[in-house]
Amino acid sequence: MLNTTPVMQRLIDAFATLPGIGRKSAARLAYYLVRQDVSATETLAQALLSARRAIKLCETCHNLCETSPCDFCTSPKRDDALLCVVESPQDLMAIETTREYHGRYHVLHGVISPLEGIGPRDLKIHELLVRLQQGAFREIILATNPSIEGEATALYIKNLVITAGLRVSRIASGLPMGSQLEFADKVTLGRSLLDRRALS
Amino acid sequence: MLNTTPVMQRLIDAFATLPGIGRKSAARLAYYLVRQDVSATETLAQALLSARRAIKLCETCHNLCETSPCDFCTSPKRDDALLCVVESPQDLMAIETTREYHGRYHVLHGVISPLEGIGPRDLKIHELLVRLQQGAFREIILATNPSIEGEATALYIKNLVITAGLRVSRIASGLPMGSQLEFADKVTLGRSLLDRRALS
Numbered sequence: 001m002l003n004t005t006p007v008m009q010r011l012i013d014a015f016a017t018l019p020g021i022g023r024k025s026a027a028r029l030a031y032y033l034v035r036q037d038v039s040a041t042e043t044l045a046q047a048l049l050s051a052r053r054a055i056k057l058c059e060t061c062h063n064l065c066e067t068s069p070c071d072f073c074t075s076p077k078r079d080d081a082l083l084c085v086v087e088s089p090q091d092l093m094a095i096e097t098t099r100e101y102h103g104r105y106h107v108l109h110g111v112i113s114p115l116e117g118i119g120p121r122d123l124k125i126h127e128l129l130v131r132l133q134q135g136a137f138r139e140i141i142l143a144t145n146p147s148i149e150g151e152a153t154a155l156y157i158k159n160l161v162i163t164a165g166l167r168v169s170r171i172a173s174g175l176p177m178g179s180q181l182e183f184a185d186k187v188t189l190g191r192s193l194l195d196r197r198a199l200s
Numbered sequence: 201m202l203n204t205t206p207v208m209q210r211l212i213d214a215f216a217t218l219p220g221i222g223r224k225s226a227a228r229l230a231y232y233l234v235r236q237d238v239s240a241t242e243t244l245a246q247a248l249l250s251a252r253r254a255i256k257l258c259e260t261c262h263n264l265c266e267t268s269p270c271d272f273c274t275s276p277k278r279d280d281a282l283l284c285v286v287e288s289p290q291d292l293m294a295i296e297t298t299r300e301y302h303g304r305y306h307v308l309h310g311v312i313s314p315l316e317g318i319g320p321r322d323l324k325i326h327e328l329l330v331r332l333q334q335g336a337f338r339e340i341i342l343a344t345n346p347s348i349e350g351e352a353t354a355l356y357i358k359n360l361v362i363t364a365g366l367r368v369s370r371i372a373s374g375l376p377m378g379s380q381l382e383f384a385d386k387v388t389l390g391r392s393l394l395d396r397r398a399l400s
Contacts, residue, residue, distance in 0.1 A: 004264075004293060005254075005255070005264070005265060005266045006266075007247075007250055007251050007254045007255065007266060008251055008255060008264065010247045010250070010251070011247040011248060011250075011251040013247075014243050014244040014247040014248075015244070017240065017244075018229050018232065018233070018244075019228065019229070019232050020225065020228065020229075021229075025220060027290065027293075028219065028220065028290070029218055029219070029220075029221075030251065031264070031288070031289060031290055032218065032219050033218070033248065033251070033252060034251055034252055034255040034264060035264075038252055038253075040217065041248050041249065041251075041252035042249070042252075043214050044214040044215070044217075044218075044245075044248060045244075045245040045246075045248045045249050046245075047207075047210045047211040047213075047214040048211060048214075048233065048241050048244060048245045048248075049241065049242070049245050050207055050210070050211075051207045051208055051210070051211040051230065051233070051234055051241075052233060052234055052238055052241035052242075053238075054205075054207045055205065055207065055208060055234040064205070064208065064231070064234060064235075065205060066205045066206075066207060088231070089231060090227065090228070090231055093204060
């Protein structure tokens with residue numbers, strides 16, 4: 001964009017570095033903010049700075065937290081024998097919203113992706129192995145995404161951790177609840193047939 | 201979203217107030233930023249604060265600027281007899297990128313929209329009339345959007361400003377350059393027929 005002032009250009013540039021925000025969206029955000037109350041901008045700037053300063057990784061599960069170890073790791077109400085392995089803090093939050101899981105977590109911070117140059121060493125897999133040795137887990141649930149990379153990462157971890165006495169499971173894939181067979185993609189429908197479960 | 205920390209929640213809330221950013225996008229931005237270098241967050245926060253503090257409205261054209269009157273109003277290279285009326289600073293910038301216009305500008309900061317409760321008094325229309333009385337304009341180009349509100353606002357201003365010796369024009373509507381008649385909407389195609397221009 002031409003002909004904006006240097007200070008506006010810096011703001012647009014800063015917004016445009018964020019994921020999913022292109023030049024036009026960045027300009028729209030910048031123009032929106034400079035026309036709002038000063039307090040709106042200050043609230044956002046303050047929230048940015050304090051979040052960035054306060055948030056760190058939990059030394060145990062590697063989730064984002066304000067105090068390490070985090071509440072998920074220290075809560076006495078959670079099951080010490082269950083460990084759920086997720087790709088990201090967002091995935092952890094998504095699982096929490098289901099209220100179906102009450103064990104511990106481990107955040108990998110990514111998946112194995114040779115195309116993007118991400119190998120096992122770039123993830124928190126070593127830390128996972130150390131936890132498994134130290135803890136007394138009965139089951140480990142691999143809850144990486146049902147994508148090619150997520151499946152490969154789950155398989156990789158399964159081969160590393162599988163030992164007598166430890167159950168290794170994978171979250172179920174199949175038709176989303178409320179969806180229709182007619183409109184399901186064939187891979188998902190095929191998986192829902194393969195992974196059918198007995199009702200009696 | 202449940203189960204995020206208070207400081208993250210404040211950041212997500214702050215992002216979610218921005219136009220075009222919903223809860224999910226806001227969470228994605230927040231999670232992205234807290235995992236980047238501290239400098240990335242500080243750059244954005246600093247850009248926000250300095251833009252909001254430095255940017256004001258030009259006392260003449262009401263465009264956003266750092267020094268009032270702005271460069272568009274003071275530049276001796278621009279034509280004092282031409283005035284282009286636009287809805288927003290973004291529209292002004294869009295016109296500048298064409299490099300086809302070298303007159304002065306006037307930014308209305310909106311359009312008349314009874315449904316949204318925006319009347320002529322909420323726009324910089326009074327300021328426009330004052331400028332027209334004081335200046336020596338030969339032509340005023342109404343460059344509001346070709347939307348219902350933009351057309352109505354252009355018509356409203358035309359009726360107010362029309363006097364002997366002042367040419368009042370409207371930007372052309374028609375088929376976008378490079379488009380195809382077959383896929384044009386009928387209103388646009390109809391307008392391009394009505395506003396056809398002689399080639400000889």
